[in-house]
Amino acid sequence: MEPREDLKRELQDPEFAKFYGADQARIQLALTLVATRSKLGLKQKEIAAKLGASQPYIAKLEKGDANPTIGKIGSMLALLDFRLVTLSAPLLPEPTKPMAGFAGDASVTEGLEDTGAGAPFEGRLRDKLPSSATAGEALYDWRPTSPSYPPEAVTTGGAV
């Protein structure tokens, strides 16, 4: 069984799903914090001083090993002039799709149309939540100019 199918099978177990969900939240927060720090051009030590925390704690947060309260996340982000935005997305995202590369080949491009069925809620609510969208886009500026990082990949982290 391949890893994705293996995960899908294990997620049927509520106890496993709980552990998995907790870890995913920590990973998403870590990715967002790394992006925020990089955007500000600060080192872990500098950000720790700004937040009144230790550098090892920042390292732990960025590694997804810490388990801060939601209030603590909000407080830390406020000191950096950001705020927390939470979003939800399907537990198991869409599987890898083939790259579109043959114009006119319907069999290749057909499956790539976004029906919105599996999209995070934020995609559909974005127009109604201008402030959230602004915050998300501010972070998006930091990301490398790779097609691998659409804005959604950053904003779904939960903290901006």
Added chain:
Amino acid sequence: MHEDKYKDKYYERPNGDRPVEEWLQSLTKQERAGIKSKMQSLREEGLLLISTKMLKSIKNIEKRDKQDKNLYELVYSNLRVCTYFDSTRQTFVYLRGWKKKRDIQWDDVNNCRELLHEYLAR
């Protein structure tokens, strides 16, 4: 939109053994969830995970071969999964998993390399 941007697979040896898949079964449910969560993030984020230190390049190798630069370890607590990034197929191949102790586990790293050479020779 969240989606998997990379593929991954458990390496299957010529004798049919799948070292990482079998190793995962020896872990607790919480440990398995942690590792599989990191694997999911790897499918979504790829090498970006290096910025979070959840993915590290395996550097402590003597006499590095060219392909060794694509050898990484996925980190969850004290657990490590050695993975090879096959850039031509945009696929992460999980070769071996182990529990890290205080010192560098040379046997684990070297075994990981052997599995990589076995994979590349096929």
